[in-house]
Amino acid sequence: MSSTPTRDSSPEGVAARGGCARCGQASAGNPVFELGGEGRCLPCSLRYRPMLRRSALTALVVGTALVAINQGAVLLAGQFPPSLTWQIPLTYAVPFCVASWGALSNSRRE
Numbered sequence: 001m002s003s004t005p006t007r008d009s010s011p012e013g014v015a016a017r018g019g020c021a022r023c024g025q026a027s028a029g030n031p032v033f034e035l036g037g038e039g040r041c042l043p044c045s046l047r048y049r050p051m052l053r054r055s056a057l058t059a060l061v062v063g064t065a066l067v068a069i070n071q072g073a074v075l076l077a078g079q080f081p082p083s084l085t086w087q088i089p090l091t092y093a094v095p096f097c098v099a100s101w102g103a104l105s106n107s108r109r110e
């Protein structure tokens, strides 16, 4: 009359076994990141708003400095060559990606 214990497939049960606490995905060799006091899979980590907010703030500060350094003379001369329509967004995207990469690297569980 003994019943075998069922594996808890809820996000809490999966998280207790080292998986994602948000969506319940088992880690199964995939990286798990410790963000906000809980383990998250990569897709859930990429949607973690506090990290996105910090990365956006970093991109705003660093991107503005890089645009001023690299394109400041052209912009102050009142010119706006068409190439700036892709160069300036990329100048902001790079520090956003670097900050996010750093946050994920530092929060990855061993």
Ligand SMILES: [Zn+2]
Binding pocket: 020, 021, 022, 023, 024, 025, 040, 041, 042, 043, 044, 045
């Ligand atoms: Zn997840």
